[in-house]
Amino acid sequence: MTQLERLLRALHDVGVEFIVVGGVAARAHGSSRLTDVLDVSYARHPANLERIVAALKPSRPYLRGAPPGLPFEWSVPTLRAGLNFTLTTRVGAIDLLGEIVGGGTYEDLLPHTMELTVFGRAVKFLDLPWLIRVKRAAGRPKDLETIAELELLRDGFE
Amino acid sequence: MQGITAISASIVAQRLASGMSQRELADRVGTAQPAVARLEQGSANPTLETLERYAEALGCEWRIELVPRAASDATVERYKVGVDRSLLRENLKRTPDERLRSLADWERSDRELRNAMRKARAK
Numbered sequence: 001m002t003q004l005e006r007l008l009r010a011l012h013d014v015g016v017e018f019i020v021v022g023g024v025a026a027r028a029h030g031s032s033r034l035t036d037v038l039d040v041s042y043a044r045h046p047a048n049l050e051r052i053v054a055a056l057k058p059s060r061p062y063l064r065g066a067p068p069g070l071p072f073e074w075s076v077p078t079l080r081a082g083l084n085f086t087l088t089t090r091v092g093a094i095d096l097l098g099e100i101v102g103g104g105t106y107e108d109l110l111p112h113t114m115e116l117t118v119f120g121r122a123v124k125f126l127d128l129p130w131l132i133r134v135k136r137a138a139g140r141p142k143d144l145e146t147i148a149e150l151e152l153l154r155d156g157f158e
Numbered sequence: 159m160q161g162i163t164a165i166s167a168s169i170v171a172q173r174l175a176s177g178m179s180q181r182e183l184a185d186r187v188g189t190a191q192p193a194v195a196r197l198e199q200g201s202a203n204p205t206l207e208t209l210e211r212y213a214e215a216l217g218c219e220w221r222i223e224l225v226p227r228a229a230s231d232a233t234v235e236r237y238k239v240g241v242d243r244s245l246l247r248e249n250l251k252r253t254p255d256e257r258l259r260s261l262a263d264w265e266r267s268d269r270e271l272r273n274a275m276r277k278a279r280a281k
Contacts, residue, residue, distance in 0.1 A: 024258065118254060125254075144237050145241070152238055153246060
């Protein structure tokens with residue numbers, strides 16, 4: 001099983017409320033770009049924070065890029081105290097996004113999602129127009145090629 | 159909303175998510191499979207009534223909103239020139255599940271390449 005599949009299964013199988021955004025969502029919509037990170041928007045109510053902690057605990061999440069040895073406790077209070085987390089785990093990198101520039105919170109994004117069955121699970125993905133919207137809002141140079149592809153996929157091409 | 163292209167993409171995505179074939183969808187809509195194929199390819203000009211039947215058959219509802227057109231971005235337009243459309247075409251032939259499985263395959267290959275490079279450097 002690949003890292004992406006493990007991460008998606010881990011979140012899905014304990015009932016985490018999340019939406020796949022970012023490069024993996026772009027890929028699902030037809031982009032040819034590759035990515036190393038699973039970006040998800042997540043609901044921040046207490047029960048969901050507990051599910052996220054339970055889902056990722058076996059994979060030993062740690063702050064990506066943080067110096068080794070920096071104290072980091074993977075717990076509900078830690079999630080509650082922060083908003084966006086860039087994590088490395090034993091099964092791959094994952095970004096947990098409590099809020100997205102240009103898109104807002106999980107609840108804001110929810111009306112702009114579509115459910116796709118991937119790896120045998122029904123998973124919510126950000127729809128194409130909103131994926132373009134948040135990638136444009138992020139304003140990162142590395143996203144320009146992806147935005148170009150997504151707009152071609154949205155508008156059609158010869 | 160980008161007209162028929164976005165409508166077609168939405169219908170294809172929901173049909174695949176439901177695990178339905180074009181023929182099954184056609185039966186539910188009360189039309190023939192080639193009509194579904196034409197709509198999904200963006201070469202039809204459906205009425206609102208027809209689109210309602212598709213939504214009903216897929217257990218969905220249409221959400222149409224009018225929003226100001228995003229300003230075109232000269233930089234993105236330049237990038238579009240260089241996009242390899244053949245890769246996009248190949249991806250569009252796959253289901254979203256197949257697209258992610260392909261990404262996962264690449265991820266596995268990438269790990270192998272990194273390991274090979276690490277071993278080579280260690281020598």
